Amino acid sequence: MYAEARGWKVREVYRLEAVSGKAVKEHPEAKRMLADIKSRHITSLVFSKLARLARNTKELLEFADDFRAVNADMVSLHEAIDTGSPAGRLFFTIVAAMAQWEREEIAERVAASVPIRAKMGRPIGGAAPFGYRWVNKKLEVDPKETPVRALIYELFAKHRRKKGVARLLNERGYRTRNGSEWSDTTVDRLLRDPTAKGIYRQNYTRTSDSSKAWELKPESEWVMTPVQAIISEELWNTCNHILDEQRTGRRRLSRENVHLFSGFAHCECGAKMYVWRESPKYICPKCRNKIPMAALEAVYRDQLSQFLLSPEDLAAHLAQADEAIKEKEELVKAAEAELERIRTDDDRVYQLYTADRISADEFSRRHDPLEVRRLQLEAELPRLQADLDVIRIGITAGTAALSEASDLATHWDAFGPEEKRRLVETITDKIVIGKDEVIVNLLFLPGSTGEKATRPHGHVAFYPFGIWRISSAIPMPPEPPSPATLAEHLRCCRLKSGRTQAAVAQEMGVNIETLRHWERGQAAPSDRFWPAVVAFLGQDPAAPPATFGERLRAARRAAGVSIRTLAKTIRCDWDTVAGWERDLSKPNQSQGIKLLAVLGCSDAQILLHPRGGKEPPTGRS
Numbered sequence: 001m002y003a004e005a006r007g008w009k010v011r012e013v014y015r016l017e018a019v020s021g022k023a024v025k026e027h028p029e030a031k032r033m034l035a036d037i038k039s040r041h042i043t044s045l046v047f048s049k050l051a052r053l054a055r056n057t058k059e060l061l062e063f064a065d066d067f068r069a070v071n072a073d074m075v076s077l078h079e080a081i082d083t084g085s086p087a088g089r090l091f092f093t094i095v096a097a098m099a100q101w102e103r104e105e106i107a108e109r110v111a112a113s114v115p116i117r118a119k120m121g122r123p124i125g126g127a128a129p130f131g132y133r134w135v136n137k138k139l140e141v142d143p144k145e146t147p148v149r150a151l152i153y154e155l156f157a158k159h160r161r162k163k164g165v166a167r168l169l170n171e172r173g174y175r176t177r178n179g180s181e182w183s184d185t186t187v188d189r190l191l192r193d194p195t196a197k198g199i200y201r202q203n204y205t206r207t208s209d210s211s212k213a214w215e216l217k218p219e220s221e222w223v224m225t226p227v228q229a230i231i232s233e234e235l236w237n238t239c240n241h242i243l244d245e246q247r248t249g250r251r252r253l254s255r256e257n258v259h260l261f262s263g264f265a266h267c268e269c270g271a272k273m274y275v276w277r278e279s280p281k282y283i284c285p286k287c288r289n290k291i292p293m294a295a296l297e298a299v300y301r302d303q304l305s306q307f308l309l310s311p312e313d314l315a316a317h318l319a320q321a322d323e324a325i326k327e328k329e330e331l332v333k334a335a336e337a338e339l340e341r342i343r344t345d346d347d348r349v350y351q352l353y354t355a356d357r358i359s360a361d362e363f364s365r366r367h368d369p370l371e372v373r374r375l376q377l378e379a380e381l382p383r384l385q386a387d388l389d390v391i392r393i394g395i396t397a398g399t400a401a402l403s404e405a406s407d408l409a410t411h412w413d414a415f416g417p418e419e420k421r422r423l424v425e426t427i428t429d430k431i432v433i434g435k436d437e438v439i440v441n442l443l444f445l446p447g448s449t450g451e452k453a454t455r456p457h458g459h460v461a462f463y464p465f466g467i468w469r470i471s472s473a474i475p476m477p478p479e480p481p482s483p484a485t486l487a488e489h490l491r492c493c494r495l496k497s498g499r500t501q502a503a504v505a506q507e508m509g510v511n512i513e514t515l516r517h518w519e520r521g522q523a524a525p526s527d528r529f530w531p532a533v534v535a536f537l538g539q540d541p542a543a544p545p546a547t548f549g550e551r552l553r554a555a556r557r558a559a560g561v562s563i564r565t566l567a568k569t570i571r572c573d574w575d576t577v578a579g580w581e582r583d584l585s586k587p588n589q590s591q592g593i594k595l596l597a598v599l600g601c602s603d604a605q606i607l608l609h610p611r612g613g614k615e616p617p618t619g620r621s
Contacts (some may be wrong), residue, residue: 002077004048011042017054017173023172025059049078129195131230139200139227144338146230148174148329151232152190160246162187171375174384175340191243197236198229206402217501261296262433268434269599274559282433288500291433299438300424300431328388336385339377345372367530489541490533508532530557549583555599556581570594 003010014029016529024030035383036042047053051077053060067074095542128134131149133142136393148169155165162184169182176182194201203218259282265273268285273291276283281290345366352365354609415423472570510533517523525533534540540558545551556566564583567574570591579585587595 002075008044012036023060024053030447031446034066037067037070040070042072044073044075046075048076050076060550119336127177129193129200130226139225141228141230143330144334145177147327147334148192149196150231150327151331152187153196153235153239156187156191156242157235162191171376172380173335173373173378175373186244191239194236195227197233198227200227201224234368245471250351259293260417260424261300261428264424264431265291265296265426266430266432268432274432275606284433289433289435291438296431296433296438300440303442325388328384332381332384335377335381339374339381340372342374342377346374368587412569418477427517485531486524486541487519489537490515491519491536504536508536526555527562528560531560534558547583548586549581552595553581561598566598568596569598 014033016027016029017026019027020351031282033042033045035372037045048287050060053063053074064074078601128139128142131142131145132138132139133145151166151174152169155168156162159165159168165187166182166184169187174182235280243347259275261282262301263272265272265282265286267289269284269287269289271284271286273282273284273289280294282296283290317506324535332438349358349363349366352358353360358366367551412420427442431441432439483492494501501512501515505512508515508529510529540554543555545554555562561569563577564574570577570584571594572591576585580587
């Protein structure tokens, strides 16, 4: 109307509704307007009031400079400002400063009211955390999202991988509140949020004016409001402790454990013990303490014989199990409700398609995501129901176990590897392995008073609240049979000395792979290493020599000389020397003297002539 009254033609309309006047110059509409001014597409800009254009004095003055550079005018209807005159520009500057001052005053008043509203428990803006909802300005748990929020913590405590948790949630058909797939950043944010443990945090972040990034306020300004918890504080602390370790350590997570006690076996020096490649033992990488896998499993199985249920402990355990059943039932109900909603949405899309209200491409675009989620939830529901059945069966089995006074050790050998590992993860806190004893820390539910507080407690469907320490002596391995071969001699001697293969190999002057081949019988030591082998064993493992050839071979190997080297030294063919050691022939007198000089053999028979059998003349060396 103003343009028509002035006889102007309206060429463009720039929309800046619901845009803060703090900074508008980088807004796409503002950039388009400046581009039209510079290209002379428009020659004047008309706006209702100065505060609607901007509330930043610097930006308003920059706008005025840009318009003045191309002889364009800025017209404010409310303030009746026209920057075409010096007085108009002066008044423009004054009003711009007042607009900025008003904006800053409003911002300060709003900022001052935020902590007050937060302390009163009222919402201060933004959506409720996942798993909660606002009801009458009060934060309450959301029955649809609460099971999923609790599942996030359980999965992370088990797998210790944010991306793995996000993948499992997506595969099982769960989605975020806006329907998008889960990501590791979303999982990390929810794991860090203390609302799940019953503490709603407000007024703890602010936005930087320059980078527009979020940053934390000082903790003294935070407002903590108690709300209904979704998970226990212990589970929240466990998950956040894992996150802190991963963030400070910056170490790649190893693959999942494949051995029964991996991750639980600790040496008395404090280091974790692992099963090394091609070794049947748990070995400490720090002090080389070791224990056979079978021996550790035997100790653990024996301790389970005392891991029984008392009537009082069973009652406490059943109460905890009831809570677990309720959580699982809520998760099942949430999944069923989500599946029913997806089916309803899919039916509506199909009805639109059959009524020719949407095209085939539009039907495919809407139907395909719903179909994927439907299949995922249909696969997830049986698994959730199976978990619920396992807990129920576990309670029944626990009651039967109490009435029959049976223990876990009785059924240990009937468990498979996965069942044993799951049991170890459930009831084991730590296993400390010393030189002579093993300390097993088992988790249990302590009673309230007296003897009940010190009795162990255990069950497959189990919830830990304490630790029970058990000390047992390490069973001595059976005495090995007397070694018969060289490989058995080497291995038995090394094990009795308590030395590693690396140390023995270094002493003999060979690499560790060579020694391993000797101990496995895959190869025999060459003649030049035979003196080192005899020195390590303290004796010659070969049978005492009986014939001339055997005595010659023993003397040559004791000197560490090969057949070819010996033959070359005495200037003889090596086939001839080999024939001597096979007792096919014997050296003559001159050859015997040379053998005596090279090998240092004092056996007079080595000098016998094969035909004459005469001893060497006295005085000859």
